[in-house]
Each structure stands twice: as structure tokens, then as C-alpha cells.
Amino acid sequence: xxxxxxxxxxxxxxxxxxxxxxxxxxxxxxxxxxxxxxxxxxxxxxxxxxxxxxxxxxxxxxxxxxxxxxxxxxxxxxxxxxxxxxxxxxxxxxxxxxxxxxxxxxxxxxxxxxxxxxxxxxxxxxxxxxxxxxxxxxxxxxxxxxxxxxxxxxxxxxxxxxxxxxxxxxxxxxxxxxxxxxxxxxxxxxxxxxxxxxxxxxxxxxxxxxxxxxxxxxxxxxxxxxxxxxxxxxxxxxxxxxxxxxxxxxxxxxxxxxxxxxxxxxxxxxxxxxxxxxxxxxxxxxxxxxxx
Amino acid sequence: xxxxxxxxxxxxxxxxxxxxxxxxxxxxxxxxxxxxxxxxxxxxxxxxxxxxxxxxxxxxxxxxxxxxxxxxxxxxxxxxxxxxxxxxxxxxxxxxxxxxxxxxxxxxxxxxxxxxxxxxxxxxxxxxxxxxxxxxxxxxxxxxxxxxxxxxxxxxxxxxxxxxxxxxxxxxxxxxxxxxxxxxxxxxxxxxxxxxxxxxxxxxxxxxxxxxxxxxxxxxxxxxxxxxxxxxxxxxxxxxxxxxxxxxxxxxxxxxxxxxxxxxxxxxxxxxxxxxxxxxxxxxxxxxxxx
Numbered sequence: 001x002x003x004x005x006x007x008x009x010x011x012x013x014x015x016x017x018x019x020x021x022x023x024x025x026x027x028x029x030x031x032x033x034x035x036x037x038x039x040x041x042x043x044x045x046x047x048x049x050x051x052x053x054x055x056x057x058x059x060x061x062x063x064x065x066x067x068x069x070x071x072x073x074x075x076x077x078x079x080x081x082x083x084x085x086x087x088x089x090x091x092x093x094x095x096x097x098x099x100x101x102x103x104x105x106x107x108x109x110x111x112x113x114x115x116x117x118x119x120x121x122x123x124x125x126x127x128x129x130x131x132x133x134x135x136x137x138x139x140x141x142x143x144x145x146x147x148x149x150x151x152x153x154x155x156x157x158x159x160x161x162x163x164x165x166x167x168x169x170x171x172x173x174x175x176x177x178x179x180x181x182x183x184x185x186x187x188x189x190x191x192x193x194x195x196x197x198x199x200x201x202x203x204x205x206x207x208x209x210x211x212x213x214x215x216x217x218x219x220x221x222x223x224x225x226x227x228x229x230x231x232x233x234x235x236x237x238x239x240x241x242x243x244x245x246x247x248x249x250x251x252x253x254x255x256x257x258x259x260x261x262x263x264x265x266x267x268x269x270x271x272x273x274x275x276x277x278x279x280x281x282x283x284x285x286x287x288x289x290x291x292x
Numbered sequence: 293x294x295x296x297x298x299x300x301x302x303x304x305x306x307x308x309x310x311x312x313x314x315x316x317x318x319x320x321x322x323x324x325x326x327x328x329x330x331x332x333x334x335x336x337x338x339x340x341x342x343x344x345x346x347x348x349x350x351x352x353x354x355x356x357x358x359x360x361x362x363x364x365x366x367x368x369x370x371x372x373x374x375x376x377x378x379x380x381x382x383x384x385x386x387x388x389x390x391x392x393x394x395x396x397x398x399x400x401x402x403x404x405x406x407x408x409x410x411x412x413x414x415x416x417x418x419x420x421x422x423x424x425x426x427x428x429x430x431x432x433x434x435x436x437x438x439x440x441x442x443x444x445x446x447x448x449x450x451x452x453x454x455x456x457x458x459x460x461x462x463x464x465x466x467x468x469x470x471x472x473x474x475x476x477x478x479x480x481x482x483x484x485x486x487x488x489x490x491x492x493x494x495x496x497x498x499x500x501x502x503x504x505x506x507x508x509x510x511x512x513x514x515x516x517x518x519x520x521x522x523x524x525x526x527x528x529x530x531x532x533x534x535x536x537x538x539x540x541x542x543x544x545x546x547x548x549x550x551x552x553x554x555x556x557x558x559x560x561x562x563x564x565x566x567x568x569x570x571x572x573x574x575x576x577x578x579x580x581x582x583x
Contacts, residue, residue, distance in 0.1 A: 086470065089470070128465075140477075191471075
């Protein structure tokens, strides 16, 4: 520990992140207007009255890619699941504070979680295609919403959007499990896009994939952010640096007495700032690889 | 530590003996099961195969062993299976879905329900027969009819179907439910369009095996009136008999010919049972899923 504190305050830098990439991110961020889509304030999530994440406040901007990074157990996955109310499915989970979405509180009494999830799609860590054909996977969402017209065209558009169409167009009736892991994950993205959401939440979407598939997914995010707002949780800092406009760093606060670990938001800023000029010592330690 | 031929081959003598003894024990267990079943099968087939003919399959029972058949009994058993299927599968699957997908396990009544179902599975079949006699046949005055027999068998195998269905539903990974919820599906849509289709192979297999158990039951049917002499084809609210009851009655007769006839009846029952089991295995293999 003492070693770490006495380390010279060299500019933070992580292995493998090209300065050019960060510069490009910075240019992009400067040229894009910041429209607030989500306004999170003092959000606390508890499981069975034990807080997993405490007092998070931040704003997420329209058509930005926002990354949540941090060590294991810092509550970043818990946090992302608040945006489409997936935590509602865990009976012991309790959410305090507000998330305004287009100015409406997502956890307000008149808001239906099913309606929320139609607009805010989610891609999970492990590809989770349904045990159905490729076509039926993509058509599931529209069918559930009762959109029966032009289903074929809708499926094709979603698959094209997810850069999967050319690989599967001749075997739409094949089982989704016949696809590779990376293709399955893109299928899951296509499945989300088919219901024309406003926001895409991605919980470590590439952590179970090989490097080539990962690149494909990252390229896809660049394409998709023109039309969608993307929020991504990632373990991989290079990935955050490559894809995200804004980055939030979460950390764990350990309460030794009660043996509790609670996630907190340490710093939230434009990605280049987080990686080259972080305002907090903990962020710097993390992005330079001295911690976690 | 140096590796020598000696050190690589130095498993202790006692260890080797124990290993071999255990293996022999396993072989003996397997052999006993197979031998008993084999002897039983060979004996029954050798005795009865000559009597498996159109007379057995079509004609009603008779006091003359050469004219006696099990036609009404076979049809009674088949009708009962169909009735059973229609009644037990919806109720069993419905209960399993409620317990797995909807019930809040914190609530005392749901826990009570679960304990109850587990206990019901262990109740001897004759007790169900007594219940049927007291409640169905006499209580609500249904009489000794096919429907009463089918209802009692439904109760008998319901716990088995529920348990098998719950296993199948539980085997559907949560990631599938979450994926469906994340697309804006309601709980009803998740259950109906994802969970149920994905668990159908397991449910079907479990139900068929439960059914196979039910058609071999004799004791409860004797109590709710599977008569041993029925000349007419069974109807829903008419008197009826079933194959195991017919076999039981034949074996109880003093004449040797009827015992042979019983063996023939057993062959028919076994064929029905094995067909059902084979179908269950085929279903399981056909729809086996990897997640």
C-alpha cells in the first residue's frame, strides 16, 4: 500500500489504449450535444435490506455510449439492471432514489415495468438465445407486443442492424443454438432491436466471447449509437476506452465491522478524462492497473 | 522426489482388493436385477404366448377358459388411460407451474402445499381406493363406474406428475426467462411462450411414466368397482373392468388353464407398458435440449 501512495504522479495510462483512440473519443464527445436521457439521483439498491449500491447520482446522455467500470462486486451490474427494472424480478431487491427517464420517474407508482422494458432493451453477459429458431428468436419480441404486420421485414431489418443478416439469411429456420457464441450474442442484440427500443443496456456483452467476436460487437456499438443510447457494463478497461463516450467508475466500500461490501460511484466523466486525467486517486489506481 | 517404476506401481495391496471387491459387488447387484426380471419374463412368455390370440384381445371373459378373453378389460384399460391423461396432465402441469413460477415460498400456505404433495406421493394406493369408495362411489353417488376409477387413478399419480413437471420447469434456465422479460414480455407470456414449450419434453416423459404406473394398479380399482365379469364395452358412466383386475381374477381361479390365460394377459399388459416407456424414451431423446 505504501508503495502505491509514494508512486510518482505520472499521467495515468493503461496498457493497450491508444492515445489516438482517446483523442477521437474526445473529439466526438465535444461535437455531440448532451441531451439528458436518464437522470439518476441518490439511487440505493438493497438486497434483503443490505445495500449493494449506495447513493449513486449521474446523468446519461442521448446517443452516447456510457460505460460502467469497476472491480467485481462494485454493483455495476446491479446498477444497470435498475434502468429496465430487472431488479423487480428479485423479490428481496429494493430500489430507493429516482431514475428520471425523459423526465418521468421509472419507479413511480403509475409506471408499469413491462412498458419500461419494451423501451429499454437488455443484452446479457452470457448469450441467452431462446430454444427456438433464429427467426423465432428475433420475432419473439414483436409477437409479444402484438406487431404481426410485416414480421419478415422487421426480422430482416433487426438482423441487418445487428450485422448478422448475411451470416444467417439462408438458415433462418435453424436452431439458434447452431450459431457460434459471438453470433448468438449478436442474435440477442438483434432480438432487442426488433422491438425498436430507445435504449440498449449491455451487461458485459463480450465477456464470454473471443477477441474477434468482441471486435464485431464493439464495431456494432459504434454503428448503433447513432440511433440508440447505449449503456454498457464492462470488466475490460480497453473496451470502455474504445467504445464509450462517458465512463463511470464504481468501487467497493468495505465495512469491516458488519462485513458488508457496498458499491459506490467514484467518478463519472468523459472517457478520455477518466483514462488520462482522473480526478480521484482510486480511479487512477484502477485504470493504471494498480488495483483490481 | 524421484520417479521410479516402483513408485508408480506401488498402489497398496489392500486398496486393490477393496476396489475389486466393490466392483464385484456392483456386478452382483446388476445381475440379480436382470436375472429376476429375465426369469419372470421368460416364464410368463413361455406359458402365455400361445394364448395371445384374437380371442384374448376381443372376446369377453367366460367360464370356459378356451372361450375367455380380455377384450372389455383391454379396452377398459385403454379408455382409462385416455381419461387419466386428459385429467392428470392439465391439473399436474398447472400445479407445477404455479409452484415454480408464481408461488411465493415465503408464504406458509405454499410451503404447506409442497409438503402435502410430497406426502401424497407416499400414500399407499389402497388408501386412495378407500377414499374413492367412500367419497366418489358412495359420497357423491357416482357408483362403481369407469369415471370413478379414472378419478381415483388421477389422484394416485397426480403427485408424480407434479413432481416430474416441476423438475422439467426448474430445468429451464433463468437466463431464458430474463431474456423474455427484458423484451417486455409479461409473466403470462414468459410462462406460456418460453417456459412451457421448453419444459414439454420433460413433462411428457414424466407424465407417460406416471401413466404407466397407473395402468398397472389393481388395488384401488378393486375398491371402486372394476368388476371382473363385464361382457360389454366400457362406457364413461357404466361398469367396467381393467386388465390388471382381470389378470388378478384369472390367477385366483383353481383351473390351470386360467393361470395360463393370466400369463397371456400379463404379456398384453407388458406390451402396453413397454410401448409407453419406449415412447417416453423416444420423446426424451427427440426433444433433448442443450442450453
